[in-house]
Amino acid sequence: MTETATGNTIGIVGGGPAGIMCALCASQNIENNILIFDKNIILNTLLPTGGGRCNLAYAEFNFKELAKFYPRGEKFLYSVFSKFSTRNTVDFFNRIGINTYIQEDLRIFPETNSSKDVKNALLKQLDKKKNIKKTFAKVLSVKKLQNGFELTTDKGKHFVNKLVIATGGKGNGHNLAKSLGHHITELKPSLSAMITREKEFETLSGISLKNIFAQVFFENKKLKLPSNAAAGDFLFTHNGISGPLIYKISSYCAYINFDKNNPLKIVLNPVGQEYKEFDSLLILKLKNNAQKDILNIVSCFVPKNLAAAILQKENIKHDIKAGQLSKKDRENIAKNLTSLTFNAIATVKGEEIVTAGGVDLKEVDSKTMESKIVENLYFCGEILDIDGLTGGFNLQNCWSTGYIAGLAAGNVL
Ligand SMILES: Cc1cc2nc3c(=O)[nH]c(=O)nc-3n(C[C@H](O)[C@H](O)[C@H](O)COP(=O)(O)OP(=O)(O)OC[C@H]3O[C@@H](n4cnc5c(N)ncnc54)[C@H](O)[C@@H]3O)c2cc1C
Known part of the structure; x- marks a missing residue:
């Protein structure tokens, strides 16, 4: 079954931290219909983070200093972090009911030390949004059409005007990006x-x-x-x-x-x-x-x-x-x-905790996370050739790039 897109339909492949941040940001424009596709339970990848405590950020509030903790992606992240960085992450989580604290080593955790609480707070936000729909399906392939994309999933076909790939460092998201003409830098285990x-x-x-x-x-x-x-x-x-x-x-x-x-x-x-x-x-x-x-x-x-x-x-x-x-x-x-x-x-x-390598940053606009090769295609999170050290940096990458992709794909002013 192929669904017809109404208004601005945004398909997000991957309901991990990056995809969900992107969905929440894009949903601020009520003209958007947002479809999240995940082959697993949404946000389950958050559960093991920080040993179950979810180290969601690192207390470096200068964005250029923060970018130094990323062996890959430092320069690209200057522009990303200038828009959404540690302070914004903490404020965002406080707003959705997750108070945080800074540990002695500057890692930031939820006050309850529970990644489950972080997951549930994000899910609660998703459930409040009438224009977000979650689909339990694996996206098998994508095809660029004149005014959007056709997604083939294991549960049927969908049409979307805009596509965000947020499938993380593992999985087949790299192949989806490749099939649309993107170069994937060599993938290596890191951390x-x-x-x-x-x-x-x-x-x-x-x-x-x-x-x-x-x-x-x-x-x-x-x-x-x-x-x-x-x-x-x-x-x-x-x-x-x-x-x-x-x-x-x-x-x-x-x-x-x-x-x-x-x-x-x-x-x-x-x-x-x-x-x-x-x-x-x-x-x-x-x-x-x-x-x-x-x-x-x-x-x-x-x-x-x-x-x-x-x-x-x-x-x-x-x-x-x-x-x-x-x-x-x-x-x-x-x-x-x-x-x-x-x-x-x-x-x-x-x-490994993260994958080094991913969608080549030369082909992505750091101001919008839009592909420079395919119009209306966006990336966020670990699928990009960005990875940080341990300390909350990899989730920060997800919150920040997810935020930017969501605002840009969703035409949120
Ligand atoms: C054990 C462990 C502990 C960690 N602890 C921390 C920490 O404390 N702090 C930190 O900053 N980072 C931590 N990380 C890293 C962090 O979890 C990742 O960088 C982050 O989850 C990446 O988010 P993402 O949204 O880009 O991708 P993911 O979280 O990988 O989410 C991708 C989603 O896409 C779905 N998907 C993939 N392919 C498809 C498809 N074809 N169709 C449909 N759905 C698809 C997957 O099911 C998944 O739900 C940890 C990682 C691990 C493994």
Whole structure:
């Protein structure tokens, strides 16, 4: 069945955060009929965000500074964020009944710490709008017609005057965009845990190191990472490494093709001191505690399990007395504590938080989110070649680009 469009019918493919923000904004013009198509339950992608707490924004209120947290999309976002940024996001959620708070690390959450509450507040707004209709269907293909688009879904055909593609980083939205003539930049996982070659730390799964520094090397060259990417919390996993620090590194290294032959070398500094400086400190510590087991000494600097794993790796007995440690063993301990090295051979497949790459930004007008190739076609959210670090940046991209696409497609003044 093909529906006939009346007035300005806007089809939105994807009822995630970007598509829903777009629908709510476009609905302000009551001349618009808005059809949201989703193959799943609308806004369910919000539920796991922020570990169920929904980290919906980041408390950086200067839009140029905010854009710096996006390894892809920074310049494009200047214009986007100049219209709708952190302050607007917080105001918007306050208006729809979601009060927010800023955590110590500047991440912004709903006061109830519940992504379900955020989802329900948005759904309540949708339900109030008489000109929004939700359709539970998967859009299989799109065809450009003279005055609009024909959508073929698994439940039938629909005609719309304007089309917004908001299908996120996964799914077939990229193919829909491609079929309309858009170029999709290479898609890569980002914000992912990594699998490492090292096996000696497998038993440490779940142990974390707080706010430590890292250096990253590829093919014997040190990579230049922005200062905000080189420090953060770190987590051991059963087959490698994870945590905010590793997510950031995975984001900045998303396009580096590392593997078991060419690993990404990540060197952590758990004690935050240069080797020489730390070695001197260690010499003193060993001297002053000559009768103590070496395990207890190393455990003063890192969690006991990690201390034990380092000693095992270096074939040093745990109960050897500090005063009897050889120079070579001491140097090896100091080396591990100042440059604990991991060779990452892959990212953990399917568990990435976002997709890097997407609709080429050169083909999208940042003032309207309209395609520069196809009139009346718009994009918003993660389908674009925009992705940020962890901290609320990816949802901010959805709120901001969804807002702009909604106003533009909906002719909302
Ligand atoms: C575990 C996890 C935690 C996260 N936590 C945070 C966080 O705390 N803060 C943050 O900023 N970001 C977070 N993110 C990232 C954030 O959730 C995404 O960037 C965001 O959801 C992208 O929104 P979107 O609307 O662009 O796409 P999505 O949320 O992916 O929504 C796309 C929608 O389109 C639908 N769809 C796709 N193809 C079709 C089709 N052909 N026909 C019909 N429907 C279709 C899908 O069913 C889906 O509902 C997290 C991601 C994950 C995976």
